[in-house]
Amino acid sequence: MKKIFLLCLLAFSLFSCSVDDDVQNVQIEFLPIESVVLPGAFEFGTVHEISVTYFRPSTCHVFNNFYYEINENERTIAVVAAVFQNDNCQPFEPETEEEEVSFNFQVTSNDTYTFKFWQGVDENDNDVYYIVEVPVIQ
Numbered sequence: 001m002k003k004i005f006l007l008c009l010l011a012f013s014l015f016s017c018s019v020d021d022d023v024q025n026v027q028i029e030f031l032p033i034e035s036v037v038l039p040g041a042f043e044f045g046t047v048h049e050i051s052v053t054y055f056r057p058s059t060c061h062v063f064n065n066f067y068y069e070i071n072e073n074e075r076t077i078a079v080v081a082a083v084f085q086n087d088n089c090q091p092f093e094p095e096t097e098e099e100e101v102s103f104n105f106q107v108t109s110n111d112t113y114t115f116k117f118w119q120g121v122d123e124n125d126n127d128v129y130y131i132v133e134v135p136v137i138q
Contacts, residue, residue, distance in 0.1 A: 033119055
């Protein structure tokens, strides 16, 4: 069974790869979160949608995902953008291209949750967070 799996994997990798001169260089970048929509309290065992707003710096910045770190009941969250490196990028005027994205949060603890939303860095290159505590009711 292992031999068949390895043979299929090898065949797939050989025939699925191609060299293309038009491949764009993509970088990953964190974008500061400007605002957050959270409920005042969570109910244990439920799922809540959490919305965040950020600004796109250019036409080459595209939402990719969330950075999401868990440390007990503390959650650190940042917006991750894919940045396509090409000559067609057009910068937006500062704070004009507002985007809203959301994620679902499953409440699995009875304790208060602390959310740290990344808002960039200060003049000393220290991370700055918008910190919100949300209690859990039963």
